[in-house]
Amino acid sequence: MLTLDRATYDAIVAHAKRDHPDEACGMVLGPEGSDRPERFKPMTNAAGSPTFYEYDSLEKLALYKEMWANDEEPVIVYHSHTATEAYPSRTDVDLAAEPGAHYVLVSTREHGNNPGPVEFRSYRIVEATVTEEEVAVLDAATTPPTRQGDPDGR
Amino acid sequence: MAVEVRIPTILRTYTADQKSVEAKGESLSAVIDDLEANHPGIKDRLVEDKDGTVDLRRFVNVYVNDEDVRFLGGLEAPVTDGDQVVVLPAVAGGA
Numbered sequence: 001m002l003t004l005d006r007a008t009y010d011a012i013v014a015h016a017k018r019d020h021p022d023e024a025c026g027m028v029l030g031p032e033g034s035d036r037p038e039r040f041k042p043m044t045n046a047a048g049s050p051t052f053y054e055y056d057s058l059e060k061l062a063l064y065k066e067m068w069a070n071d072e073e074p075v076i077v078y079h080s081h082t083a084t085e086a087y088p089s090r091t092d093v094d095l096a097a098e099p100g101a102h103y104v105l106v107s108t109r110e111h112g113n114n115p116g117p118v119e120f121r122s123y124r125i126v127e128a129t130v131t132e133e134e135v136a137v138l139d140a141a142t143t144p145p146t147r148q149g150d151p152d153g154r
Numbered sequence: 155m156a157v158e159v160r161i162p163t164i165l166r167t168y169t170a171d172q173k174s175v176e177a178k179g180e181s182l183s184a185v186i187d188d189l190e191a192n193h194p195g196i197k198d199r200l201v202e203d204k205d206g207t208v209d210l211r212r213f214v215n216v217y218v219n220d221e222d223v224r225f226l227g228g229l230e231a232p233v234t235d236g237d238q239v240v241v242l243p244a245v246a247g248g249a
Contacts, residue, residue, distance in 0.1 A: 023248060023249070025245070027245075043245075047246075047248075049248070050249075051248050051249045052246070052247070052248035052249075053246060053247060053248055054244060054245070054246035055244070055245040055246065057215050057222045057224075058220075058222065060215065060242060060245060061215070061217055061220060061222075061240065061242065064240075064242055068160075073163075077245065079247060081249040082249070083249060084249045088247070089247065089248060089249050091246075091247050091248045092247035092248070095213055095243075095244055095245075095246050095247050096247070097162065097163075097164040097243035097244070097245070098163060098164070098245075099163065099164065100163065
């Protein structure tokens with residue numbers, strides 16, 4: 001299960017809506033081994049494309065060096081699909097290189113840049129096997145998580 | 155001639171989970187061959203044969219002292235003692 005706070009959830013959704021119709025991408029970092037997504041890091045989509053994303057080479061190096069210096073790791077690796085469902089594509093699976101991360105997919109196909117709900121789903125991608133997991137959004141530190149149901153009931 | 159090579163999580167199965175390893179060589183190509191000698195299998199994850207020419211894989215970035223080797227001559231990029239070599243997989247995908 002992926003557990004994240006409301007502010008982080010909102011930041012990912014806002015980034016996806018802002019960059020629509022291009023794919024948005026980024027990470028949420030956390031202390032190594034903690035599984036806590038704490039530091040939101042939106043990244044540039046160097047491909048600038050509605051069907052592909054790729055981090056800029058030097059921006060990516062800077063990000064990883066920051067993580068190594070802080071003993072952090074990518075807890076969430078997110079990107080958006082802007083015309084298809086929030087499910088990892090074959091390319092997403094082939095290129096997934098962070099087996100410890102939660103891969104978050106946001107689909108903006110329904111409302112684009114406008115207000116309105118998005119599909120927000122999370123997966124583990126390990127050795128080309130995709131496993132969907134529940135997403136729990138913490139509204140405040142003291143309240144129990146609200147479970148985000150899978151919109152398709154799968 | 156020894157350089158430190160930073161290994162990404164996805165390739166640590168080849169280095170017994172070590173985050174960085176030492177390698178020798180005066181060019182990136184020689185460094186990769188030395189890595190392969192000590193960590194068999196890793197070379198194939200870094201380079202590929204493109205029409206008879208060996209080149210870095212499209213979805214791998216290698217840096218020497220923070221510069222992307224694609225701007226330093228690719229596999230022929232010079233490496234000197236004490237340099238830091240970093241390998242990172244692409245973070246990429248798409249619909």
